[in-house]
Amino acid sequence: MHNETEKARAAPRRQPEPAPAIAPAQSAQPARRPDPHAFADETMRKAIRDGLQARPRKLPASLLYDALGSSLFEAITFLPEYEVTRADFALLERHSREVFDALGGPIEVCELGPGAGSKAALVLRQLIERQPTVPFTGVDVSRTALDQCQHALEAIPGVVARAQQARYLDGLAAAPRTEDHRRLVLFLGSNLSNFERAAAARFFHEVRAHLQPGDGFLLATDLDKAPEQLIPAYDDALGVTAAFNRNVLLRLNRDWGADFPLDAFRHRAHWNAQARRIEMHLEAERSIRTRVLDIDVLMAPGETLWTESSHRFTTAELRGWGEAAGFRCAGQWQNAPWAFAHSLFVVPDRFPPVFPPGFLPQSSFP
Numbered sequence: 001m002h003n004e005t006e007k008a009r010a011a012p013r014r015q016p017e018p019a020p021a022i023a024p025a026q027s028a029q030p031a032r033r034p035d036p037h038a039f040a041d042e043t044m045r046k047a048i049r050d051g052l053q054a055r056p057r058k059l060p061a062s063l064l065y066d067a068l069g070s071s072l073f074e075a076i077t078f079l080p081e082y083e084v085t086r087a088d089f090a091l092l093e094r095h096s097r098e099v100f101d102a103l104g105g106p107i108e109v110c111e112l113g114p115g116a117g118s119k120a121a122l123v124l125r126q127l128i129e130r131q132p133t134v135p136f137t138g139v140d141v142s143r144t145a146l147d148q149c150q151h152a153l154e155a156i157p158g159v160v161a162r163a164q165q166a167r168y169l170d171g172l173a174a175a176p177r178t179e180d181h182r183r184l185v186l187f188l189g190s191n192l193s194n195f196e197r198a199a200a201a202r203f204f205h206e207v208r209a210h211l212q213p214g215d216g217f218l219l220a221t222d223l224d225k226a227p228e229q230l231i232p233a234y235d236d237a238l239g240v241t242a243a244f245n246r247n248v249l250l251r252l253n254r255d256w257g258a259d260f261p262l263d264a265f266r267h268r269a270h271w272n273a274q275a276r277r278i279e280m281h282l283e284a285e286r287s288i289r290t291r292v293l294d295i296d297v298l299m300a301p302g303e304t305l306w307t308e309s310s311h312r313f314t315t316a317e318l319r320g321w322g323e324a325a326g327f328r329c330a331g332q333w334q335n336a337p338w339a340f341a342h343s344l345f346v347v348p349d350r351f352p353p354v355f356p357p358g359f360l361p362q363s364s365f366p
């Protein structure tokens with residue numbers, strides 16, 4: 001469940017689920033599932049068309065997250081090679097109370113992309129020991145994910161869980177506030193990894209603009225590490241990540257009228273050292289000819305479709321972005337040997353408003 005920035009624009013972990021297929025009678029057109037979110041559908045159509053015509057060809061990463069893709073991602077989080085999720089849980093287990101202490105209380109929690117709610121449950125079980133009730137809002141574009149999350153949290157006495165079906169920042173703006181509570185925004189699972197770096201830096205400003213003095217932003221991110229350690233996490237022995245990646249072709253065929261032969265594409269995960277990211281591609285093993293939307297796609301053997309980027313960060317880089325957005329970094333906790341960090345950013349009391357770069361005309365600055 002994710003993703004207004006690169007991830008929300010391009011890679012929410014779960015997209016609005018399409019409605020059941022309605023095949024138009026006697027139509028020569030392949031059946032396409034109408035998307036109830038027509039705007040999202042139009043945005044996706046444009047992204048697919050533009051991406052297929054770009055070089056390298058690049059597809060919106062949100063294509064990875066239909067119902068099957070989200071389930072495959074869930075499976076990835078259990079793979080021995082993919083330590084990201086376990087590191088996130090371990091830090092939440094160890095340091096949530098220090099996060100609460102740093103904020104003071106009482107606290108309300110708002111999670112951007114809560115998935116099935118298991119991380120929120122871990123946090124809220126600890127928070128409920130300190131205050132009689134905890135208001136919680138989960139923000140996601142997926143109704144299914146929100147329902148699962150709400151179900152998981154209902155089991156915790158004292159938690160008042162609400163759902164906002166929206167993109168991250170819209171949902172954050174709309175989430176009702178509880179009087180005299182400090183808001184703790186959770187953005188976990190290293191979802192920031194799937195943003196382009198510039199969008200990641202911008203996201204801090206965007207979140208900051210929706211918070212008040214005393215509020216906190218807890219960000220979980222995977223850190224730089226040796227490619228030998230990282231690549232297996234994106235090219236696992238069981239082939240789950242390969243299936244997760246190839247599911248994009250399945251979606252293009254089913255929902256967008258393409259007929260990519262799935263067996264002609266190989267999953268590729270490679271480390272781009274300069275950009276400090278893992279890139280997932282689908283590499284054509286033979287010549288491919290298909291038509292998607294209204295464009296002909298001709299691929300030579302070895303040519304790829306770029307489906308996702310997953311960036312790595314340093315703690316200093318994250319702190320710098322947070323501080324540039326007007327936060328104070330109140331703590332960073334790291335996991336080892338799998339390098340992963342939780343960073344807590346707090347809006348200082350009495351801090352001048354900070355605007356994203358370009359928000360004000362240049363002449364406004366001295």
Ligand code: AVI
Nearest residue numbers: 013076189190191193194310
């Ligand atoms: C959701 N996101 C943080 C995952 C990642 O690690 O970038 C998505 C993923 N892609 C392949 N494996 C997992």
